[in-house]
Amino acid sequence: MDKNKKQGRYQRIYTQLEELLPKTQDPFARMSSIIAVLHNKMDHFFWTGFYFLKDGKLIVGQYQGPVACQELKKDVGVCWAGINKQKAIILDDVEKFPGHIACDSRSKSEIVIPLKNKDGNIIGVLDVDSSEYNQFDEIDEMELTSILDLVHTL
Numbered sequence: 001m002d003k004n005k006k007q008g009r010y011q012r013i014y015t016q017l018e019e020l021l022p023k024t025q026d027p028f029a030r031m032s033s034i035i036a037v038l039h040n041k042m043d044h045f046f047w048t049g050f051y052f053l054k055d056g057k058l059i060v061g062q063y064q065g066p067v068a069c070q071e072l073k074k075d076v077g078v079c080w081a082g083i084n085k086q087k088a089i090i091l092d093d094v095e096k097f098p099g100h101i102a103c104d105s106r107s108k109s110e111i112v113i114p115l116k117n118k119d120g121n122i123i124g125v126l127d128v129d130s131s132e133y134n135q136f137d138e139i140d141e142m143e144l145t146s147i148l149d150l151v152h153t154l
Helices: 003-023 027-041 077-085 138-153
Strands: 047-054 057-064 089-091 109-116 122-130
Touching (some): 003 027, 003 138, 027 138, 077 109, 077 122, 122 138
Antiparallel strands (some): 047 057, 047 122, 089 109, 109 122
16 A cells, blocks of 8 residues: 555544544453454455453454464564564564464464553554555554554543
């Protein structure tokens, strides 16, 4: 997708979420709405969801797309890399990432954004996969990070 078109779409999504999310203070309900809007508004999003840290494990949460891995092996894969490095991870080709966990073989590129609670501690990740290569960039990282801030700020 053209960078200007992508930026514009994210801005419209952000505005839509600013209107939707204040209807509840429950962060899980907000995350469900974020996932639904992103998954249905971004054409190249194949799998869109959250993984949460629970008792030292990374467990699937709200998502849309094909069936997900229920639990991700500790310190393996892109989601754990995002948590361990405490930063976004962008993969143009998932097969080039050592230890990539293929929950669905149709996934070709991926972005992971750490999810923080209102105290700023990482509690999981937003994970987005595309069935096409080279679909994520710095615009996705910036806009998705901004959208995640809406979970606790409205």
